Amino acid sequence: MQAVYDNIIAFQWNFPWLTALVIIAFFFFTKKFFAVGMSGIIAELAYRHNAQYRAKLRLSLQKPLIVLWIILGGYLVTVFLVHMVSFSGLNLKTITYLFWRTAVPIIITYALWHLAAPDSVIVENISHNWPSKQFLIPVFTKAFRFVVVLLCAVMIAREWGYDANGFIAGLGLGGLAFALAGQELLSNLFAGIVILLEKPFVPGEWISNPYVEGTVESIGWRSTRVRTLANAQVIVPNALFNKSELTNWTKCRKKLFDFGLSLSNKTGRERLETTMDAIRAMLQNHAMIDQEDIVVHFDNLEESSFNITVHCYTKTTQLSEYRQVKNDINFKIMSILETHGVKLALPSRNLHFQTDVETIDKTGGAFQ
Secondary structure, three states, rough: OOOHHHHHHHOOOOOOOHHHHHHHHHHHHHHHHHHHHHHHHHHHHOOOOOOOHHHHHHHHHHHHHHHHHHHHHHHHHHHHHHHHHHOOOOOHHHHHHHHHHHHHHHHHHHHHHHHHOOHHHHHHHHHHHHHHHHHHHHHHHHHHHHHHHHHHHHHHHHHHOHHHHHHHHHHHHHHHHHHHHHHHHHHHHHHHHHHHOOOOOOOEEEEEEEOOOEEEEEEEOOOEEEEEEOOOOEEEEHHHHHHOOEEOOOOOHHHHHHHEEEEEEOOOHHHHHHHHHHHHHHHHOOEEEEOOEEEEEEEEEEOOOOEEEEEEEEEOOOHHHHHHHHHHHHHHHHHHHOOOOOOOOOOOOOOEEEEEOOOEHHHOOOOO
């Protein structure tokens, strides 16, 4: 047994590079087994009673664990070569130390980057526990990733002897110059923060202002994406929402439905009253019309028409449902007019022709 051990030591001394290649090959071909096994153990400890979260956490950890395993193999190869091979002019111990001190922050950053992904188990768990804050999750995950990468860069810079304090101070001066040069960008940024905190609207709500009308799809730091009625996506800078009034139709308890009808002036009083009663009864029996404020009244008389005003509120504020209710009411009003023999007024004008001898009244044969 001692002879076998002595032969192995002798082989390592005589063929150090071949031994290093064997170590690298071992870690390379076993990386998948290590990642699957270790991620399974961690996921089992973290989510023992939730199979769905356990599977997603295992998938999220596999790539960072593969990187960790390969870097660990590289570290062991470097340590081995430090003791087996003499390199003139190089301090391999220092290089090995820096290699490992650099690799660890990178591995941690890589793991945190994956855990902060929108489809990771941690983000989904937060989204499930706080459903009202879902629109904030993409914003904070991006900010978290930025901070993690920045801290990793600072840690690596310190390990390699760079002055991190000077770097941070430089960021402060650069931020001042950036603030002076990008006032519009900062204005949109602060407006985005105000929108996220005050929540005048959230994704999925129907809004309108002098610049755009449509459904909010996403809210970012600089801009908000709105899907218009023409199905086009409009990117609106956040600062514009602070410069004008904003209407949030989704937060309305009910939506106004107000229109007028111009009936022919040949409609008799009795028929006019019957038609108005029928329209009023139809609205009172409609399931999607709010019953608190239904108004059907004779508004005014004009030269060629009797004008009726219909005023009510729909129970829904969703655009698609509102259009369906409006469509249904219009068809029912058409049926009521046909049933009572009432016609809509058409634009008309009476012409009077006058001669020197007599005045001929053409009212009875007016051109219409």
